[in-house]
Amino acid sequence: MNLDRCSINSITLRSAGLPELIETALSRGVPGLALWRDVYSESGAAAAARDVRAAGLRITSICRGGMFPAASASERSVIAADNRRAVEEAHEFGAECLVMVCGAATDKDLSGAREQIEDGLRVLAPYAEQAGVRLAIEPMHPMMIADRSAISSLTEANDVVERIGAPNLGIALDAYHVWWDVSMAAQIQRAGKSLFSVQVCDWVTPINGQLSSRGMPGEGVIDLGAFVSLADAAGYEGLIEIEVLSDRWWSTPIEQAIDAALDGFAQI
């Protein structure tokens, strides 16, 4: 794929600050960035958004809101306030969506966690709509269910989106999380215009930890070309993010990592 369809997610170059991310995008001809919130936690969203705007870059997503399930009402209230802040930050950037990492079960009660997630999204969606922000539920790989998200499949995420029925609630589709699913093609088609974000990385084994064992596009066994084609056929017209959480690549010099990321992207 041509790099004019690329967005670099900040976590791929975890040690880079915003100036370096902007410089990388500009020098490589990449039109978009996706930002984890830690990237601008010191400068604040407003100042960071000015820098991004001055560089003429798109912000494809802000990562993340969510993490809804909690044991007590007071914890849930703290989480809800943080989610409203995330919405406001996404608004500052004019981000194309705010990614929802919905949260794990806090005990053995998975269905209870799922109810809390849905309740939380129902409350946050209209708040985000007023701010002109789209919320993108990211179904996460089932190996991350006990620490990141009880929403473990695209089918489940589509179900939630349809049940809530908010116009600004959709899907963040990451190949890493859904590629194993025999119903992936049908569920991408079903998501259709609800696809707010599409992300790529690759599946490499062995899995060293459920979070950060990923590969750059092309390093693993996912047919990313077919994956992106499915999203396109479903009506997705946005940029494709490279989001690679990898202990291995994080310990590699940034220049090497970005070379690998963009070379892999070009070959999708």
Next chain:
Amino acid sequence: MNLDRCSINSITLRSAGLPELIETALSRGVPGLALWRDVYSESGAAAAARDVRAAGLRITSICRGGMFPAASASERSVIAADNRRAVEEAHEFGAECLVMVCGAATDKDLSGAREQIEDGLRVLAPYAEQAGVRLAIEPMHPMMIADRSAISSLTEANDVVERIGAPNLGIALDAYHVWWDVSMAAQIQRAGKSLFSVQVCDWVTPINGQLSSRGMPGEGVIDLGAFVSLADAAGYEGLIEIEVLSDRWWSTPIEQAIDAALDGFAQI
């Protein structure tokens, strides 16, 4: 659960030989064993089966056949021959089923791997039926798709069982592999009398490798009581295997490991 419903899978006590497994089952009041094929590879299945029969124990499963996908016809032929041997071994033991670990994609062609799996099962099922052996497809956790099985969900396994429609083809249901699935309850109900084996262990994080990072029942976050109840409600009447692949427990003295396994089982 009472131990009279328990079967100990040999991999839980990986360093134990068959005599030690038999002695453990008898001394603890456990009526069943499940055997990985390496346990009897030296003695041979016939001699091992005599020892098991003399002890009055049930063999709930033999692990494993499967691993169907391969790049060439000659490799597939070698695999098919090994699968027929596995059927014959399961027959020797009067095992209640032969577990099918169906095999991974050998390249980026997941749907091709799935076709090879289904083709392989269609050929093996009648052979097994003549030997009076039931084949149990084990849907495996999606994190194992690139090394163990392209059958990644219970839905998919049920689909395969129904499409092939052989009376001796069913499901090996392991809590570890399916507990994340929002449709688990419905799919267990759907499997019904096709449930040939039910296995328990627990989900503990972090995941150190996709294969052997599991916990003893009760160590993790799976609601195993609810899980077994679902299998029972669907009509399963067999023993419940404790199958725990764990680098941590494998490096613990066997007596300690069996104590932990059976204490956990008793509390389900």
